[in-house]
Amino acid sequence: MSEEFYRIRRLPPYVIAEVNAMRAAARARGEDIIDLGMGNPDLPPPPHVIEKLCEVARKPDAHGYSASKGLAGLRKAQSGYYQRRFGVDLDPETEVVVTLGSKEGLANLAQAITAPGDVVLAPNPSYPIHTFGFIIAGATIRSVPTTPDERFFDSLERAVKFTVPKPSVLVIGYPSNPTAETVDLAFYERVVAFAKEHGLWVLSDLAYSEIYFDDEPTPSILQVPGAKDVAVEFTSMSKTYSMAGWRMGFAVGNKTLIAALTRVKSYLDYGAFTPIQAAAVAAINGPQDIVEHNRQLYKRRRDVLVESFGRAGWEIPKPRASMFCWAPLPPALAHLGSLEFSKQLLTHAKVAVAPGVGYGEEGEGFVRIAMVENEHRIRQAARNVKRYLQSMGVNTTGQAVGS
Template sequence: MEQEFHRIKRLPPYVFAEVNAMKARARAAGEDIIDLGMGNPDQPTPQHIVDKLCEAARNPRAHGYSMSKGIPGLRKAMSGYYERRFNVNLDPESEIIVTLGSKEGLANLAQAITSPGDIVLAPNPSYPIHAFGFIIAGGSVRSIPATPNEDFLRAMDRGVRHSVPKPVAVIVNFPSNPTAMVADLAFYKEVVDFCRRHEIFVLSDIAYSEIYFDDVPPPSILQIPGAKDVAVEFSSMSKTYNMAGWRIGFAAGNRKLISALSRVKSYLDYGAFTPVQVAATAALNGPQDCVEQTRLVYKERRDVLIEGLHQAGWMVPPPPASMFAWAPIPPAFQHLGSVEFSKLLMREAKVAVAPGLGFGEQGDDHVRIGLVENKHRIRQAVRNIKGFLQNYDKVLEDAEKQRVVLK
C-alpha cells in the first residue's frame, strides 16, 4: 500500500543523512575520518555518578516502574541547582519535571500546547526540535533571527502583529546550538516583558549553560522577575556531566506548562529507569569539580581549533560557549552551500562537520564544528584543513569535473 502519512509529509528529508552516509562509506573503506560533526560528548561520565548508578541498580526494588514526573529526590536536587546557580526558587512538586532528555520534553510540551494551525516563533538557524517539535504537533513555524539582539526583538514584534492566529510561544536557546551565541539578562528581560504583555509563552533551552568560556556564566531566563508567569526552561545532564546516552533532562518554571507536560507524559512513559535518576541526583548534589574540568577541556580544544584555523586562513569566530564553533564557509566555497562544502571537506580533508542547512535555511552559509575529539585529533584535523584550503583552486576544479561526470 502506497500512502503518505500527514505528519511525515511535513518533515523534510534529514539534511545530515547524506553526509552521514558518505562518512560511513569512507570508514568502511578504511579511511580515517575525524568526526567533528556530531554533538556527542567523548569524555566519560564522572566515576562517582557511574558508581551511584551501579549501586542503585543492585537494589531489586529499583527495577520496577518509576515516576513519570521524576523521583522526588531528583526534582529536589534540580531545585537546589537553580537556587545555587541562578538564585531562583522553584517548587519541586509543581515547577519541575524530569524529562527523557531536553529533546523529549520540548517535543511533548509542543504536543500538549499546540492546536492544528497554531504558530510558534522559532529561531533560524536552531536545533531542529525547536521548530519541528511544533510541526510534528500540527503547528506552523514563523522563523525569527537567532541573534539575541534588537533583530530578534523586532522580529518577535512583527510575528505577533502579523501572524494569524497570534503565536502561542517563542523559542529562545542560549547558549545556542548551533551558533554558540549567549544572551544576557537585559535581553531576557525584554523577551519576558514582551511575552507577558502579549500573553504568549516562552520556551527557553539552556542545555549548554555550563559549557562556557568567559568569566560570566550564561544566565537563566527564570532570573527575570515575572518570568515564571510565561516561561518554562529546559535543561539537560547530557553535556554538563557527559551523560548524553542516559537521557535525563528537566523542564522548570511556569506551573501551567509543567502541568500540561506532566499530563501528556503520564500517558506516554513511566519516567527514566530509577537507578539513572538516582545517579543524576548524585551528580547534581555531589562534587562539581568534574563540571569545571569538562569546561576546561572544551576551552582548550576550542583554542586549538580556532588558533589553527586562523593560521590556515579560515577566520572562524571563537565560540563564547557550547561545544561547537559556528564557522562561516570560506569565501571561495560559499557558492557550494553547506552540504556540498561538508562533503568536499570530508573527501579532501577527511574531516566531518555538520552542514548548517540542517539547522535551517539561514544556516546554509555556515558549518558547525564540534569540539568532540581530543586536542591531538583536532590538530590533525586542522592540518588536513590547511592543506585543503591551500589547494582550493585545484580542489574546486576537480569537484566541478566530478559534478559534471555525475550529471
C-alpha cells in the same frame, strides 16, 4: 490504504543525515574520520556517578517501572541546583519535571500545548527540535533571528502585528545551538516583558548552561522577576556531566506548562530507568569538579581549533560558550553551499562537520564544528583541512589563489 502520513509529509529530508551516512560509510571502509559533526561528548561522566548507577542497579527492586515525572529526590536536586546556580526558587512538586533529555521534553511539551494551525515563533537557524517538535504537532512556524539584537525584537513586533492567528509560543535557546551566541539578563527581561504584553508562552532551552568561557556565567530566564508567569526552561545533563546517552533532562518553571507536560508524559513513558535517575541525583548533589574541568577542557579545545584552523586558511569566530564553533565557509568556497562543502570536507579532508543549512535556511553559508575530539585530533583535522583548501586553490586567508 494511504501511505502519505500527515506528519511525515511535513518533515523535509534531514540533510545532516546525508553527511552522517557518508561518515558511517567511510568508517566502514576503514577510513580515519575526525568527527566534528555530531555534538556527542567524548568525555566520561564522573566516577562517583557511574558507581551510583551500578550500586542501585544491583538492587533487586530497582528494575521495575519508574516515575514518569521523575523521582522526588531528583526533582528536589534540580530545584537545589537552580537555587545555588541562579538564585531561583522552584517547587519540586509543581515546577519541576524530569524529561528523557531536553529534546524529548521540548517535543512532548509541543504535543501538549499545540493545536493544528497554531503559530509558533522559533529561531532560524536553531536546533531542529525547536521547530520540528511543533511542526510534528501541527503548528506553523514563523522564524525569528537567532542573533539577540534589535533585529530579533523587531521581528517579534512584526510577527505579533501581522501573523494570523496570533503567535502563541516563542522558543529561544542560549547559548545557541548551533550559533554559540549568548545573551545577558537584560535580554531575558525584554523577552519576558514582551511575552506578558502579547500573551506568549516562552520556552527557553538552556542545555549549554555550564559551558561558558567568559567570567560571567550564563543566566537563566527564570532569574527575571515574574518569568515563571510565562516561561519554562529546559536543561540537560548531557553536556554538563558528559551523560548524553543517559537521556536525562529537566523542564522547570511555569506550573501550567509543567502540569501539561507532566500529563502528556504520563501517557507516553514511565520515566528513565531508576538507577539512572539515582545517579543523576549523585551528579547534581555530589562534587562539581567535573563541571569546571569540562568547561576548561572545551575552552582549550576552542582555542586550539580557532588557532589551528586559522593558520590553515579558515578563519573561525571564537565562540563565547557551548561546545560548537559556527563557522562561515571559506570565502573562495562559499559558492559550494554548506552541504556540498561538508561532503567535500569529509571526502577529501576526512573531517566531518554539520552543514549549517540543516539548522534552517538562515544557516546556509555556515557549518557547525563540534569540539568533541581531543586537541591532537583537532590539530590533525586542521592539517587535513589545509591540504584540502590548497588542493582547491585557496590560500591561507581563505581566498582563491591570486585574488
